[in-house]
Amino acid sequence: LNTSLSRDEKLLTICQLLSDSVSYYNWVGFYFANHESKTLHLGPYVGAETDHTVIPFGKGICGQVAESNANFVVPDVAAQDNYIACSFTVKSEIVVPLFVDGKNIGQIDIDSHVINPFTADDERFLEFVCAEIANLF
Numbered sequence: 001l002n003t004s005l006s007r008d009e010k011l012l013t014i015c016q017l018l019s020d021s022v023s024y025y026n027w028v029g030f031y032f033a034n035h036e037s038k039t040l041h042l043g044p045y046v047g048a049e050t051d052h053t054v055i056p057f058g059k060g061i062c063g064q065v066a067e068s069n070a071n072f073v074v075p076d077v078a079a080q081d082n083y084i085a086c087s088f089t090v091k092s093e094i095v096v097p098l099f100v101d102g103k104n105i106g107q108i109d110i111d112s113h114v115i116n117p118f119t120a121d122d123e124r125f126l127e128f129v130c131a132e133i134a135n136l137f
């Protein structure tokens with residue numbers, strides 16, 4: 001990617017590429033952790049506007065990944081108790097943490113309008129994307 005772009009512009013480009021490339025990637029965005037206030041903050045994204053610009057650690061799928069440091073695949077959001085709904089069109093979600101020097105600094109969050117679309121291939125692919133993105137930090 002062109003190095004004259006800012007990091008946020010690069011992240012936005014990645015969101016756009018992902019959402020254009022995979023039919024069931026319907027909202028693609030980043031959240032970044034503030035480890036002092038234990039909150040996640042919305043970064044670049046493509047898709048429907050969301051009210052959830054700040055998410056406390058532990059809350060929702062994203063907040064749980066901030067604490068677990070592990071991928072979270074949700075085949076059906078209706079079956080989740082600790083879930084923050086952004087839109088009724090969202091049926092499933094995948095969140096993959098972003099590690100920089102071994103520290104979980106944030107995550108990529110993808111919402112889908114279909115039920116149960118995410119496979120182990122999505123996890124491996126998004127882990128690879130996150131590992132590449134780590135080089136921007």
Ligand code: SME
Nearest residue numbers: 050060061062083084086
């Ligand atoms: N559904 C997420 C909230 C963020 S939106 O998907 C953009 C959650 O439960 O953490």
